[in-house]
Amino acid sequence: MTLTLNSPCDMHLHVRDGAMLANVAPISSAQFAAAVIMPNLLPPILNADDALAYKDRILAITGESFLPLMSLFFSPKLTLQEIRHAKNAGIRLTKLYPQGVTTNSAKGIREILCEENLQIFENLQNEGFILCIHSETNGFVLEREHDFLPILAEIARSFPRLTLVMEHISDARSLEVVQSFPNTFGTITLHHLLFTLDDLLGGALNPHVFCKPCVKLPRDMQALRDVAFSGNPKFCFGSDSAPHLRTHKECSQCGAGVFSAPVALSALAELFENHGALQSLSAFVCENAPKIYHFTPPQKAVQLRKARFDVAEEYGGVVSLFAGKSLSWILCD
Amino acid sequence: MTLTLNSPCDMHLHVRDGAMLANVAPISSAQFAAAVIMPNLLPPILNADDALAYKDRILAITGESFLPLMSLFFSPKLTLQEIRHAKNAGIRLTKLYPQGVTTNSAKGIREILCEENLQIFENLQNEGFILCIHSETNGFVLEREHDFLPILAEIARSFPRLTLVMEHISDARSLEVVQSFPNTFGTITLHHLLFTLDDLLGGALNPHVFCKPCVKLPRDMQALRDVAFSGNPKFCFGSDSAPHLRTHKECSQCGAGVFSAPVALSALAELFENHGALQSLSAFVCENAPKIYHFTPPQKAVQLRKARFDVAEEYGGVVSLFAGKSLSWILCD
Numbered sequence: 001m002t003l004t005l006n007s008p009c010d011m012h013l014h015v016r017d018g019a020m021l022a023n024v025a026p027i028s029s030a031q032f033a034a035a036v037i038m039p040n041l042l043p044p045i046l047n048a049d050d051a052l053a054y055k056d057r058i059l060a061i062t063g064e065s066f067l068p069l070m071s072l073f074f075s076p077k078l079t080l081q082e083i084r085h086a087k088n089a090g091i092r093l094t095k096l097y098p099q100g101v102t103t104n105s106a107k108g109i110r111e112i113l114c115e116e117n118l119q120i121f122e123n124l125q126n127e128g129f130i131l132c133i134h135s136e137t138n139g140f141v142l143e144r145e146h147d148f149l150p151i152l153a154e155i156a157r158s159f160p161r162l163t164l165v166m167e168h169i170s171d172a173r174s175l176e177v178v179q180s181f182p183n184t185f186g187t188i189t190l191h192h193l194l195f196t197l198d199d200l201l202g203g204a205l206n207p208h209v210f211c212k213p214c215v216k217l218p219r220d221m222q223a224l225r226d227v228a229f230s231g232n233p234k235f236c237f238g239s240d241s242a243p244h245l246r247t248h249k250e251c252s253q254c255g256a257g258v259f260s261a262p263v264a265l266s267a268l269a270e271l272f273e274n275h276g277a278l279q280s281l282s283a284f285v286c287e288n289a290p291k292i293y294h295f296t297p298p299q300k301a302v303q304l305r306k307a308r309f310d311v312a313e314e315y316g317g318v319v320s321l322f323a324g325k326s327l328s329w330i331l332c333d
Numbered sequence: 334m335t336l337t338l339n340s341p342c343d344m345h346l347h348v349r350d351g352a353m354l355a356n357v358a359p360i361s362s363a364q365f366a367a368a369v370i371m372p373n374l375l376p377p378i379l380n381a382d383d384a385l386a387y388k389d390r391i392l393a394i395t396g397e398s399f400l401p402l403m404s405l406f407f408s409p410k411l412t413l414q415e416i417r418h419a420k421n422a423g424i425r426l427t428k429l430y431p432q433g434v435t436t437n438s439a440k441g442i443r444e445i446l447c448e449e450n451l452q453i454f455e456n457l458q459n460e461g462f463i464l465c466i467h468s469e470t471n472g473f474v475l476e477r478e479h480d481f482l483p484i485l486a487e488i489a490r491s492f493p494r495l496t497l498v499m500e501h502i503s504d505a506r507s508l509e510v511v512q513s514f515p516n517t518f519g520t521i522t523l524h525h526l527l528f529t530l531d532d533l534l535g536g537a538l539n540p541h542v543f544c545k546p547c548v549k550l551p552r553d554m555q556a557l558r559d560v561a562f563s564g565n566p567k568f569c570f571g572s573d574s575a576p577h578l579r580t581h582k583e584c585s586q587c588g589a590g591v592f593s594a595p596v597a598l599s600a601l602a603e604l605f606e607n608h609g610a611l612q613s614l615s616a617f618v619c620e621n622a623p624k625i626y627h628f629t630p631p632q633k634a635v636q637l638r639k640a641r642f643d644v645a646e647e648y649g650g651v652v653s654l655f656a657g658k659s660l661s662w663i664l665c666d
Contacts, residue, residue: 140551141535201533202474205543205587214534218473250584252652253537319585 001306002332003269005282007033007297009289010264011069012132012167012187012238014038014257015058022061023316024243027261029062031331033300034289036069036132036238039095040104044073048086067298071095071132074109076116080123087127093293094124095132095167101144102134102212103242103256112151121155125162130293131155132165135174136213145171145213156181165292168192168240170213172223179234185292187238188224188284190267191258191321196221207254208319211240229275231283236292239264243318262320265302266309269329303332334639335665336602338615340366340630342622343597344402345465345500345520345571347371347590348391355394356649357576360594362395364664366633367622369402369465369571372428373437377406381419400631404428404465407442409449413456420460426626427457428465428500434477435467435545436575436589445484454488458495463626464488465498468507469546478504478546489514498625501525501573503546505556512567518625520571521557521617523600524591524654529554540587541652544573562608564616569625572597576651593654598635599642600655602662636665 013035015025028035037058039045045054051070058068071093072078072086078094086092097108109117124131135152136144156164166178166186178186195215200206209215227235241264242257249255260267265285272281290297309330311322346368348358361368370391372378378387384403391401404426405411405419411427419425430441442450457464468485469477489497499511499519511519528548533539542548560568574597575590582588593600598618605614623630642663644655 140529141531142550196473198474201543201547203586204589205538205540206585207538207540207587208585210534210538217475252541252583253539255537 003278003281003304003329005265005302005304006286007300008265008285008302009033009237009297010035010239010241011165011236011289011293012036012038012189012240013261014040014240014242016243017041017054017057020243020316021057023318024241024261025058025061027315028241028264029066031265031302032066033297034067034069034295036071036093039071039073040097042104044075044104044107045070046073046075046077047082048072048089048091051086051091052089065298065300069093069293069295073097073107074120074131075107076120078120083123083127083129087129092128093130093132095134097134098136098138098148100138101136105134113154118158121159121162125159130163130165132167134168135166141214142216145169146173149174149177152184153177153181156184159183163292167238168213169224169235170216170220172220175223175227184234186235187240188228188235189238189240189258190260190264191215191240192224193221193228193271194267207249208321208323209258210249210254210256211242211258212256225275228284229272229277229280231280231288233283233288233291235284236288237268237285245317246314246319247317249319258321259315259318260321262315263309263311263322263327265304265331266327266329267322269304270327304329305332336611336614336637336662338598338635338637339619340633341598341618341635342366342570342630343368343572343574344498344569344622344626345369345371345522345573346594347373347573347575349576350374350387350390353576353649354390356651357574357594358391358394360648361574361597362399364598364635365399366630366635367400367402367628369404369426372404372406373430375437377408377437377440378403379406379408379410380415381405381422381424384419384424385422398631398633402426402626402628406430406440407453407464408440409453411453416456416460416462420462425461426463426465428467430467431469431471431481433471434469438467446487451491454492454495458492463496463498465500467501468499474547475549478502479506482507482510485517486510486514489517492516496625500571501546502557502568503549503553505553508556508560517567519568520573521561521568522571522573522591523593523597524548524573525557526554526561526604527600540582541654541656542591543582543587543589544575544591545589558608561617562605562610562613564613564621566616566621566624568617569621570601570618578650579647579652580650582652591654592648592651595648595653596642596644596655596660598637598664599660599662602637603660637662638665
């Protein structure tokens with residue numbers, strides 16, 4: 001049995017830079033026609049020139065058949081001039097990180113709704129940008145996403161023509177809010193569809209399923225599955241695949257991030273199939289994103305075959321989700 | 334400034350065996366007059382003969398001024414004859430582990446309230462034993478302790494002359510149940526008084542504060558502090574200090590257990606002092622336990638001095654709580 005996905009897209013992807021970029025980018029470009037590239041390098045990608053240079057480094061590795069949708073790290077430096085410059089360069093995404101909420105977010109925003117930012121939101125709206133948000137506060141870890149919802153709602157109400165994407169939704173209570181505004185959408189990761197706190201710390205502690213926002217309760221996972229398995233057009237796939245070297249995960253202060261790129265489509269196919277939802281996989285991973293983000297991915301028919309996929313123990317020093325285990329769908333060469 | 338504690342007791346302690354026993358037992362015997370020794374070795378301590386041999390190995394390291402209160406691993410093999418044999422040998426504690434809930438509990442009990450166990454509870458009651466319980470189910474990790482409460486209540490009601498100790502209480506909802514029966518009591522660890530999930534996974538993931546039951550919500554920590562800081566006679570200190578080699582904590586499947594023995598009294602003194610509760614420390618760590626367990630610890634005046642205590646990075650390959658940090662109370666030589 002084979003399954004063909006037409007131009008699947010990963011709308012939230014970390015490919016890093018340098019040697020790690022060379023290690024992980026081909027893994028994603030083998031499966032996806034396009035991906036939203038996160039800008040939280042060190043230093044972050046703050047402007048169009050840096051984004052274009054980064055794009056070139058990515059394309060040098062993946063080849064031109066892969067479309068990296070570049071995003072700018074939201075900062076006070078995002079002037080109207082810079083926004084227009086970016087727009088002219090084909091960039092239409094900016095990613096807002098509250099300060100300190102995740103990997104490489106030290107330069108993120110402390111006060112989201114300050115006057116200065118409202119002006120930037122206004123400019124983004126006027127220039128047709130999309131604002132992608134890591135929607136967490138600095139509160140108690142299980143409530144951070146929920147505590148952020150009033151901020152998201154405030155931006156959605158104040159800028160009704162600005163498309164907002166709530167990234168890597170982890171909390172059931174977010175789904176309602178995203179569905180209540182015409183201009184809000186959400187990405188959902190593989191790991192938030194697969195896991196709860198039980199998988200992170202219910203048995204032995206597993207740093208390889210540790211991420212921000214953290215996986216949550218069974219009812220949260222179930223609610224995320226419900227919208228994904230129904231092909232709900234407000235939500236699309238964004239892996240948030242984030243490579244960390246094994247030494248940075250298996251230590252005393254383990255970095256946040258799940259490396260799911262090698263298994264993304266295989267594990268999604270298995271999960272959707274196991275829950276009788278294979279017919280909705282294409283909406284979730286192919287069709288919804290182009291409608292939400294108003295873009296056309298390159299033509300790319302990706303085939304999966306129902307056959308055993310033995311996941312490698314490591315990919316260049318990085319431990320993948322399901323490392324050393326096997327999945328039931330494998331990417332055709 | 335000095336603080337003198339008269340015969341402090343650690344009513345829940347893992348000292349392991351062999352080289353690890355030699356490594357960690359002196360750390361506890363330097364601070365405590367007595368400690369309840371957990372029986373979950375591999376293989377577990379199932380009978381009095383093994384417990385007495387284990388006690389001898391402990392005393393060979395700590396010297397006779399330390400009282401190890403030995404416990405038997407609760408199993409179907411705990412016959413009336415064995416209970417009486419243990420009683421004659423001065424053993425009055427048994428520890429019940431539900432199967433698979435924590436380190437070395439594979440031989441634990443699957444169905445707590447089966448006929449066979451009810452007969453053992455009856456025998457324990459008649460012989461004046463104390464039943465210490467790791468009170469968790471195999472359900473969702475944040476609800477395991479709460480889900481166990483009906484089982485605890487059922488045993489407490491059915492065997493009103495059997496003293497029950499709910500070990501390492503982590504959930505605010507348990508405190509009410511323990512206080513509602515005359516024959517139920519609880520131990521509370523240092524780490525459950527100090528930490529919430531924020532400390533485990535709110536920043537980087539920290540395997541050294543990973544334990545079973547896991548640390549929980551701010552309201553749980555606060556409720557535990559309330560009973561400890563008030564000197565409530567239903568509760569006493571049990572560190573649950575559990576040494577794992579660093580290599581077994583900083584890996585892909587981190588073992589559950591916090592090694593707090595080196596800092597136990599210092600960190601308790603600092604915590605109680607910081608919350609204006611220093612006057613209750615003696616009830617929590619010295620006075621309550623002898624009344625709950627009906628025993629007399631050896632005379633031992635332990636002095637702490639208000640001075641900087643630099644915690645070592647490692648104790649024989651084991652990472653302590655506050656490793657590499659400093660505390661404000663130090664044990665006097």
